[in-house]
Amino acid sequence: MAKIYIDERELEVAEGTTILKAAESAGLQIPHLCYHKAFIPEGSCRMCLVEIEGLPKLELACSTQVRDGMKITTTSESVVEARKGVLECLLAEHPIDCPICDKAGECKLQDYYDEYGLFDSEFDENKEKRQKRIEIGKNLLHDQERCVLCRRCVRFLGEVTKTHELGVFQRGVRAEVSIYDGILVDNNYSGNLAEICPVGAITDKDFRFKARTWFLQSRESICPLCSRGCNIYVESHQGFSRFSLPKRVYRIRTRENQMINGFWICDKGRYDYAYLDQERLDEIRMRNSQGSVTWPEITSHIAGEIGRLYHMKRAAHIGLILQTWLTNEEFFLLDKIFRNDVNIDKISFLDPAEEASDDFLLTSERTPNKRGAKELGFDLQPADWKKFFEDVDLLFVFASPIQDGLDVGPLKEALEKIDTKILFATHNHEINSSFDIVLPMSLIAEKGGSLTNIVGSVQNFSPALDAPGECRPAWQFFIELAKKLAINFDFYNQFSSMDDVREMMKKENPFFREVH
Numbered sequence: 001m002a003k004i005y006i007d008e009r010e011l012e013v014a015e016g017t018t019i020l021k022a023a024e025s026a027g028l029q030i031p032h033l034c035y036h037k038a039f040i041p042e043g044s045c046r047m048c049l050v051e052i053e054g055l056p057k058l059e060l061a062c063s064t065q066v067r068d069g070m071k072i073t074t075t076s077e078s079v080v081e082a083r084k085g086v087l088e089c090l091l092a093e094h095p096i097d098c099p100i101c102d103k104a105g106e107c108k109l110q111d112y113y114d115e116y117g118l119f120d121s122e123f124d125e126n127k128e129k130r131q132k133r134i135e136i137g138k139n140l141l142h143d144q145e146r147c148v149l150c151r152r153c154v155r156f157l158g159e160v161t162k163t164h165e166l167g168v169f170q171r172g173v174r175a176e177v178s179i180y181d182g183i184l185v186d187n188n189y190s191g192n193l194a195e196i197c198p199v200g201a202i203t204d205k206d207f208r209f210k211a212r213t214w215f216l217q218s219r220e221s222i223c224p225l226c227s228r229g230c231n232i233y234v235e236s237h238q239g240f241s242r243f244s245l246p247k248r249v250y251r252i253r254t255r256e257n258q259m260i261n262g263f264w265i266c267d268k269g270r271y272d273y274a275y276l277d278q279e280r281l282d283e284i285r286m287r288n289s290q291g292s293v294t295w296p297e298i299t300s301h302i303a304g305e306i307g308r309l310y311h312m313k314r315a316a317h318i319g320l321i322l323q324t325w326l327t328n329e330e331f332f333l334l335d336k337i338f339r340n341d342v343n344i345d346k347i348s349f350l351d352p353a354e355e356a357s358d359d360f361l362l363t364s365e366r367t368p369n370k371r372g373a374k375e376l377g378f379d380l381q382p383a384d385w386k387k388f389f390e391d392v393d394l395l396f397v398f399a400s401p402i403q404d405g406l407d408v409g410p411l412k413e414a415l416e417k418i419d420t421k422i423l424f425a426t427h428n429h430e431i432n433s434s435f436d437i438v439l440p441m442s443l444i445a446e447k448g449g450s451l452t453n454i455v456g457s458v459q460n461f462s463p464a465l466d467a468p469g470e471c472r473p474a475w476q477f478f479i480e481l482a483k484k485l486a487i488n489f490d491f492y493n494q495f496s497s498m499d500d501v502r503e504m505m506k507k508e509n510p511f512f513r514e515v516h
């Protein structure tokens with residue numbers, strides 16, 4: 001360990017730590033544009049200059065390693081003047097288009113000028129004219145006038161994806177970031193470029209001019225679109241009092257988790273979020289019902305149907321079709337209620353087919369919790385559907401959501417022969433009309449629980465969005481159903497929240513006690 005002093009504050013940090021990291025560990029912020037935790041320090045922006053006692057000139061905090069006894073000053077007059085000089089050079093060529101820039105509100109150049117600049121411009125020359133709105137990728141536009149040559153984008157494509165689509169061309173005042181020979185950035189992680197750009201030079205077509213960042217509500221969640229379980233922020237806009245907006249969710253961003261996804265997410269997780277808003281099912285539908293039906297009424301009705309077959313010793317005539325979009329806690333309750341209490345053995349899964357994966361984050365499994373279902377004892381092998389539907393009088397189907405391209409013809413044909421069919425769904429779909437009861441369920445972003453990713457990491461999450469209309473989380477329905485069934489009332493009466501279920505699951509299954 002090395003004992004150092006930053007702004008007269010004594011710190012003990014590991015040998016080899018850079019000054020920037022040492023300062024961050026003490027809660028001291030040193031400005032920087034080019035530095036990113038994922039990359040080797042480059043020192044091209046010169047914003048992180050600090051004064052070190054005994055050295056004749058200012059040094060870079062991002063690449064200079066600490067030494068025992070080092071005394072560092074981050075706010076001296078020479079440091080402040082140096083930062084102003086760097087900002088003046090950057091802003092000399094930077095367009096003053098903050099009011100229309102998508103990065104406004106989270107732009108480091110804006111923030112640093114407000115904190116370290118506020119100088120009067122002495123620039124009388126004409127600014128360099130560069131190209132704007134250059135398409136450099138499938139979802140990316142580049143404004144060369146805004147670029148500060150931090151090279152984060154170039155380093156990402158060189159060090160992370162290793163695809164090298166961007167480079168720095170020309171020299172001096174004419175240096176610019178661009179693509180090679182018109183070859184666009186086209187990889188599974190291109191959307192990260194817009195996120196790591198500190199000044200809005202690279203913007204995302206999906207978000208461009210859609211919303212101002214200060215109107216967005218950002219909440220933590222987990223991406224459910226493959227079994228990696230990447231940590232994300234779901235950013236939504238609740239609309240204004242005078243008018244509603246066409247959608248709730250405007251952007252998905254990376255949330256750092258070094259155990260799961262590091263600093264990045266794939267483009268599928270970033271851009272395929274339309275399912276959160278489009279074609280949502282938000283009301284209970286019951287065939288031949290007179291007027292609306294409430295959740296307590298429908299829960300009592302379903303409990304009566306199950307109880308009737310159970311007491312007639314005909315539980316074998318109840319079938320469940322599941323998907324691994326359910327949480328660990330929901331699978332735990334399903335196991336307790338349907339397998340242990342009611343003794344149902346007709347349980348099968350209807351998950352999306354596996355797709356292509358890559359060598360980084362994206363997995364071939366297109367649902368988030370196959371591993372959790374396996375750890376709770378469910379057999380995920382596809383059923384012999386002809387045999388499965390034999391002698392089924394009461395069928396429960398969980399579809400969250402029904403995947404695109406699913407051939408529902410055979411399922412429709414089988415449903416016609418079943419007396420009572422109940423669908424738990426998140427979206428409107430042509431198959432919904434084939435069911436007697438359709439119940440609106442919350443998506444993962446709209447409920448709490450935990451998921452187990454492909455390598456066995458258990459992650460807890462909380463609601464990032466309010467569920468629309470009458471949507472409810474499946475775990476809440478299961479608890480109320482179990483209490484009404486009264487087969488094991490004392491056990492289920494302990495549960496009043498999802499946290500109660502989680503604690504019982506961890507108590508009974510040691511696998512779920514370690515959470516990342």
